[in-house]
Every structure is written in structure tokens, then in C-alpha cells.
Amino acid sequence: MGIVLYGAGRRGKKVEDLLYANGVKIEGFADSKKTGDVECAEGRIYPILGMSEIQGGGHKVIISVADQVANQEITEKLRNHSIDILVIEDVLNRAEDIVEKNRLYVAEYHIREMEDYFTNAENDDCINIFWGKNSLFWSLFQKLNVDKVIELACGRGRHVPHYVERAESVTLVDILEENIEYCRKRFQENRKITYYKNNGYDLHDLPSESYTALFTYDAMVHFEMLDIFNYLKETQRVLKDGGRALFHHSNNSADYRVTFSSGTAGRNYMSKDLFAYLANRAGLKILEQRVIDWGGVKELDCLTLLEKN
Ligand SMILES: C[S@@+](CC[C@H](N)C(=O)[O-])C[C@H]1O[C@@H](n2cnc3c(N)ncnc32)[C@H](O)[C@@H]1O
Structure with missing residues (x-):
């Protein structure tokens, strides 16, 4: 064999x-x-x-x-x-646990393959997908109070300049030390930003009931569903009452066997309704869900706005 x-x-x-x-x-x-x-x-x-x-x-x-x-x-x-x-994750056998194996592959991919992504991602066309004044992302982002905000899976921090002025404190979280280090240098002049290289599934270094908002763009689409559930429970823990969270996640539920490496545009297994269920079980209230196209593929992704109350 x-x-x-x-x-x-x-x-x-x-x-x-x-x-x-x-x-x-x-x-x-x-x-x-x-x-x-x-x-x-x-x-x-x-x-x-x-x-x-x-x-x-x-x-x-x-x-x-x-x-x-x-x-x-x-x-x-x-x-x-x-x-x-x-799938590729099956044979890169570094962990016994399948979810962990899959999580490690997503992280590793972002070290090895992402130089071009991170360079292109800073150009205006890519930035406008999120921050263009007609974008759905932007209109949902306006519904967050970003006084004390966490950006999950921040990458090299391309979103930070678009909201940092409005925030009192910004906490940047990413699974990769390389990305956290990059952001530390990029924003070294800015005292309101703190940095957290996490384990890829929780926020245990962050205090409970302390933040007004959490958001993540163009990253959670790749995550394992069980890690997303952990992040939702952690979101519920770290937000203050009335705090809100905005998630850009996958809506790719055609085949439960799909992973980051095999899913269309790296979209892992998840759907609008599965996400709503997980958020509900994590104790968060759904305010809005909007299914969106991505990269020319119809209804591949979803944006979900949640509230803790
Ligand atoms: C496609 S990049 C996007 C980065 C950033 N959100 C942006 O829009 O530029 C995905 C990011 O997710 C991070 N990441 C991957 N798996 C993660 C996990 N389980 N938990 C937290 N971050 C993760 C990667 O290190 C990478 O920075």
C-alpha cells in the first residue's frame, strides 16, 4: 500500500x-x-x-x-x-488527534506558503473587500464597540490601521509566533496594542469579562469546527456583557470529510446553521448572519455577528 x-x-x-x-x-x-x-x-x-x-x-x-x-x-x-x-493532513503525521493534526497543518501552511498572500493582502483591492465603505464586512464592523478589542488570527496586522484609532486597547492574537513578531515590529510605536501567540483553540491568557469586541477576518474559514467551538466559548468568557463579536467563517458543508487542504479555497467544514448552533451552545446570541460569495464561488462564506448578554 x-x-x-x-x-x-x-x-x-x-x-x-x-x-x-x-x-x-x-x-x-x-x-x-x-x-x-x-x-x-x-x-x-x-x-x-x-x-x-x-x-x-x-x-x-x-x-x-x-x-x-x-x-x-x-x-x-x-x-x-x-x-x-x-487528505494531506492525514499523512503529515505529527499528532495523534485528527483535529490537532489538521490545526497544525493550517498553521504550518501559513508559514510556508503565505509570503505572496501577505504581500498582496496589503494592496488596496484586497483591503477594500473588508474596509471599502460599501462592503458588508465594514457595515457589520460598525456595529462593534471597539474600545477594548481583540483581533483573532491577525496575521501581519493589515486590518489594524483601519480601527486602531477608535480603540483604547487592541489585543492581537495569532497561532504563529512569526506573525505576532511581525506585528510587534510593525506597530512598535503604538502603546495601546498588546500581543498574544496562542495555542490555536483558546484565549486562556486573556482575562474574563474584559473586552467590548472580538473579530476575525479571512482566517476562521480554515479552522476546524471543534476549535471554532472552543473559540466561541472563549469569546463568551472574555467579552463584557453587551460585548459583540464578528466572525468571517466557512459555509462549506457539502462534505463532512473536507479539510483545509481539500476544501474549496481552503474552506473547512462549517455552515451558517452549524455556526449558529455552536454560538448558541456557547451562550452567545446571534444578531445577524449573512452568507456571502468568495473568490467567485457562490455562498462559500458567512459573516456572523454575535452578542453576549
Ligand atoms: C489567511 S491569514 C489571514 C490573516 C489576517 N486575518 C488577515 O486578514 O490578513 C490566516 C491567519 O490565521 C492564523 N491562524 C491559523 N490557524 C489559527 C488558529 N487555529 N488560531 C489562531 N490563528 C490561526 C494564521 O497564522 C494566519 O495569520
Whole structure:
């Protein structure tokens, strides 16, 4: 039994490189449009295997194509052939617990792959998605009292300049030390900002009933649902009475097996209604939920505004 990557294009070769760097060997590729051998980084050569060879070898397959329609077709084909499908998180075996394994992969991806994202994210077009005066994000953000505000999964702090003037104190939280360090340098002149590298699922260093608002943009879409539930319970704990929270999360609930690596645009398993349920069980009141398109995909994401009272 071995691992085969379905898709021998740019994405497939990138996945091979990632697996190789982590000591995970693959048997070869599958690709309905290619024949012959596939050359990967540092001259590593792999065969293209047919469905019968994959089945005969008892191999499992990681789908490594970017196009979601193609991805769906391949998924169905593999399931019809009773071939097991894996996701990248399954084979980067650093943790026993699946949620932890998946969380670590999201974090690690943001170190390895995100240089371009963080550079482009600062340009006006990307910033206007959130802060343009006609954007839904912005109009919901206006409903927060940002006196004492937490920004969860802050990245390199591109949102901070858009609200810091209105806040008395800002707490920036991220799972990555690299991002917290970046923000520390970026905002070193600003005394009202404090920094917290957390564990990826709670806010245990922050005091209870102390904040007027918490928000997160363009990050929670990737998180594991069970981590989101923890964050919601923590949000309930740290907010003052009447405090509000604004979450940008996934609305991708077509297949419960989906993860960050396999979901459309990295959207993990979550929906508008699941999120509402979790918020309710965490003791938070739903004020507003708005399903939105993302990157040309209809209704992929959702914005939820919550209140503690
Ligand atoms: C796509 S970036 C977005 C950053 C920022 N929100 C922005 O819009 O520029 C996602 C961020 O989530 C952080 N992150 C990933 N998993 C996390 C987790 N479980 N808890 C907190 N932060 C996390 C990453 O380190 C990264 O900074």
C-alpha cells in the first residue's frame, strides 16, 4: 500500500515536494490527461499509474488538482472504484488527534506558503473587500464597540490601521509566533496594542469579562469546527456583557470529510446553521448572519455577528 497523487500539474508537484520534505514517500501520480513519467523537484521521477494499478497496489490517493469541478469528478471516480481518498493532513503525521493534526497543518501552511498572500493582502483591492465603505464586512464592523478589542488570527496586522484609532486597547492574537513578531515590529510605536501567540483553540491568557469586541477576518474559514467551538466559548468568557463579536467563517458543508487542504479555497467544514448552533451552545446570541460569495464561488462564506448578554 502506498500513496498516489491524483493530478500531475503544478499543484501535484508542490504536494509531492511537501510530502517529500516531510519524509512521506509516494508511489507515483495519476492524471487522466498525462502519460509517461513526471519530473518533480531535484529530478525526482515518478510514473503515472492507471486506475487498475492503483487498485491492484491497494494504494490510497490524495487529490491534488486545484479545479473544484475536476476535484469532484475525481472524487466520484475514486469512490466508484472503492479507492480510499486521503487528505494531506492525514499523512503529515505529527499528532495523534485528527483535529490537532489538521490545526497544525493550517498553521504550518501559513508559514510556508503565505509570503505572496501577505504581500498582496496589503494592496488596496484586497483591503477594500473588508474596509471599502460599501462592503458588508465594514457595515457589520460598525456595529462593534471597539474600545477594548481583540483581533483573532491577525496575521501581519493589515486590518489594524483601519480601527486602531477608535480603540483604547487592541489585543492581537495569532497561532504563529512569526506573525505576532511581525506585528510587534510593525506597530512598535503604538502603546495601546498588546500581543498574544496562542495555542490555536483558546484565549486562556486573556482575562474574563474584559473586552467590548472580538473579530476575525479571512482566517476562521480554515479552522476546524471543534476549535471554532472552543473559540466561541472563549469569546463568551472574555467579552463584557453587551460585548459583540464578528466572525468571517466557512459555509462549506457539502462534505463532512473536507479539510483545509481539500476544501474549496481552503474552506473547512462549517455552515451558517452549524455556526449558529455552536454560538448558541456557547451562550452567545446571534444578531445577524449573512452568507456571502468568495473568490467567485457562490455562498462559500458567512459573516456572523454575535452578542453576549
Ligand atoms: C489567511 S491569514 C489571514 C490573516 C489576517 N486575518 C488577515 O486578514 O490578513 C490566516 C491567519 O490565521 C492564523 N491562524 C491559523 N490557524 C489559527 C488558529 N487555529 N488560531 C489562531 N490563528 C490561526 C494564521 O497564522 C494566519 O495569520
